[in-house]
């Protein structure tokens with residue numbers, strides 16, 4: 001009984017990590033990296049960008065229809081970004097070129 005419960009829990013976690021659509025997903029910024037390389041959101045939904053680092057980041061996107069620029073985001077700060085158009089969005093940090101992720105916005 002205990003064993004089968006453990007397997008079930010692992011299956012649920014694996015499902016979440018493959019970019020399942022959820023109400024509000026949190027993207028952490030830690031070690032100058034995003035916590036996910038790619039996520040899927042529904043059009044009109046938001047992602048929460050949380051700076052868990054000890055340095056500021058500047059999260060932004062120039063992808064058509066979903067442009068945004070959070071400016072300098074201080075350590076500990078979190079900001080919600082709503083994605084208004086469906087399509088593939090590239091999110092970067094203007095300060096750290098290595099920081100890059102994609103957001104798939106679906107109808």
Ligand SMILES: [Cu+2]
Pocket residue numbers: 032056057058093094095096099
């Ligand atoms: Cu950065």
